[in-house]
Amino acid sequence: MNDKVKITLISGKGGDGAIAFRREKSVDRGGPFGGNGGRGGSIYFVASTSVDTLKEYRFGRVIKGNDGQNGKTKLSYGKDGKDIFLQVPCGTVILDSKNNILADLVNEGDSYLALKGGRGGRGNAAFKSSRRKTPNFAENGMPSVKKDFYLELKLLAEVGLVGLPNAGKSSFLDATTNANPKIADYPFTTIDPMTGVCFVNDGFFVLGDIPGLIEGASKGKGLGIRFLRHIERCLVLLHVIDVTSKDISKDFELINKEIYSYKPKLSLLPMIICLNKCDLDYDKKKVKQFKEKYSKYPIYEISTLKKDNQEVVKKELLSIVIKEREKIKKLSNSDEVVYSPKKENISRNPELIIEKIDEDYYEIKSERIIRTKKLINLKTDEGIDRLIMYLDKVGLNDKLKEMKVKNGSTILIDDFEFEYFE
Ligand SMILES: Nc1nc2c(ncn2[C@@H]2O[C@H](COP(=O)(O)OP(=O)(O)O)[C@@H](O)[C@H]2O)c(=O)[nH]1
Ligand SMILES: [Mg+2]
The missing domain is CATH 2.70.210.12 (GTP1/OBG domain)
Known part of the structure; x- marks a missing residue:
């Protein structure tokens, strides 16, 4: 709205x-x-x-x-x-x-x-x-x-999905958030950076796809450069690699090179590696070598298709995101210049503005909260649960109590109405 x-x-x-x-x-x-x-x-x-x-x-x-x-x-x-x-x-x-x-x-x-x-x-x-x-x-x-x-x-992504085309970025976004990216068997299926909210227990973060990264992207080849700009505001990168690829180290290095030659300071961003498609046959020996070579990163073998290890990865991402949000909060309290999200950071609970429209009828007016609501697919009960969980998290219940809103009152957010019961 x-x-x-x-x-x-x-x-x-x-x-x-x-x-x-x-x-x-x-x-x-x-x-x-x-x-x-x-x-x-x-x-x-x-x-x-x-x-x-x-x-x-x-x-x-x-x-x-x-x-x-x-x-x-x-x-x-x-x-x-x-x-x-x-x-x-x-x-x-x-x-x-x-x-x-x-x-x-x-x-x-x-x-x-x-x-x-x-x-x-x-x-x-x-x-x-x-x-x-x-x-x-x-x-x-x-x-x-x-x-x-x-x-x-x-919404700007806190976690950026990077990796070669076909690694499974869109699939991961689709499986873990409410966004609905296009997935197909050929490169460049995603033409716009997609973002979605990923819920983990009672926390959440904004996950965004950074598509189009190929060799030369940082120099303007393909569409990648358009999306690279979005990485600058991420707090952590999730690097997705197709585990069945001929040379997973090479794939990994290639993408890193593009990101870091675009902006060297991006090498300071924390990164998690997911070796995806583990439901297929792959070379276990190569994976072992890879893990030894890059032992400084958390590395997970996952299958987006079968959802193997997905929850662990989500939890790990959330815990890093929370730490990074804290760091930014501290930094933005001092006068230092930060390049990461400051005010845009969703963790600084968006201000909850509620207006009384009529007797027993209230409307949530906060722009940022409405934006997040729009990202939640409300066609399913699960989606509605998520919205309620999110609203609770930003303090809706407390606020309604404070405003002495009566049980059974109707609350409107964007185009969605629900009844309030304490
Ligand atoms: N077998 C298998 N296929 C997958 C998995 N994840 C993604 N794919 C397939 O890999 C292809 C590319 O996935 P996509 O998410 O579009 O890759 P992107 O280019 O990185 O966004 C699609 O055909 C997916 O169905 C997985 O865990 N296992
Ligand atoms: Mg894609």
């Missing part, structure tokens, strides 16, 4: 060029003296960890850029209109009215030039030539442009 907002932007108009003439004694009209108009202000979107929601842009806001000043006499240039930088939370996707993705602002500082300011018009002095000594005309500045944009906030 609140996770997509419309915003109308109007770029700054360019200033008009001036028509003016030099005043000279004895001459009625001296040389052309009109200066150029200033450039209109542009409007940018910039991702920032200091904003949490798109609240500010709700209700179809219109934002008007600054106009450039008109040119003046004495060849005086009009001042440029100041550019406007609209801050949006990390994870904001910008779309046009036809739903095309224009930009995906993942990391702090990522920016998108939404509208360029109009060019300033030239003053009459600019039109002087040998044939036209005293031009009596000037250009107007380029007019403003008006355009609608849509902003959508998406």
Whole structure:
């Protein structure tokens, strides 16, 4: 409901060029003296960890850029209109009215030039030539442009799934979360990074696929580079390897090389390795060697198909995620710069905003909670249980008690209603 907002932007108009003439004694009209108009202000979107929601842009806001000043006499240039930088939370996707993705602002500082300011018009002095000594005309500045944009906030992955195509990343995501990725027997089945919420006992983390990693991805080969940007905000990587592959060490190294040559600091991220497809025949001796060679990593032999070892991996991931969330919390309390999720981190329980709509009817208004709700498939009882479990975790029961909400009242979240019983 609140996770997509419309915003109308109007770029700054360019200033008009001036028509003016030099005043000279004895001459009625001296040389052309009109200066150029200033450039209109542009409007940018910039991702920032200091904003949490798109609240500010709700209700179809219109934002008007600054106009450039008109040119003046004495060849005086009009001042440029100041550019406007609209801050949006990390994870904001910008779309046009036809739903095309224009930009995906993942990391702090990522920016998108939404509208360029109009060019300033030239003053009459600019039109002087040998044939036209005293031009009596000037250009107007380029007019403003008006355009609608849509902003959508998406959940950012805490655990990033990496590995060669066909290793089983999508399958793992599908088996462990509510996301529904496309799975098939050929590479590049996933064209968008998919995220889902993975529940483990009474905890959860956000799992995201980083598809398209192949040799050369960090240099722009294939689609991988688009998705590599998403790794920067992960807290831990889950490296999936097809255990039946000819050379599992080579597969592992290849992917690591791409990730680390994209950003060397990513080598500091904790990593768990899953040797997948263990339901098939594979070389046990090679696996033993692999485990010895990479003993510094936790390594699991799993089968996504048969769900072997899946729970253990989920638990291990959650425990690392919890530790990393703690570290970030500590860091963000100090003044140090962190590159990992700060405010976006789901562990800092999102603020629960509940509004009374009517007698015995309440609505959960928190954008972030609604976003998570949307990721839960509510077609099954299990899904509903998960939603309730999640809401409990973010403190719904306590809050309702505190608000003295009566038993049997209806609670609405997004498009889903349920009854509250203490
Ligand atoms: N036998 C077996 N096949 C699997 C397993 N996990 C995934 N697959 C298959 O491997 C293929 C590629 O899986 P997919 O999840 O699309 O790989 P991705 O490219 O890494 O996302 C699909 O045909 C899956 O059904 C597993 O544990 N065992
Ligand atoms: Mg896939």
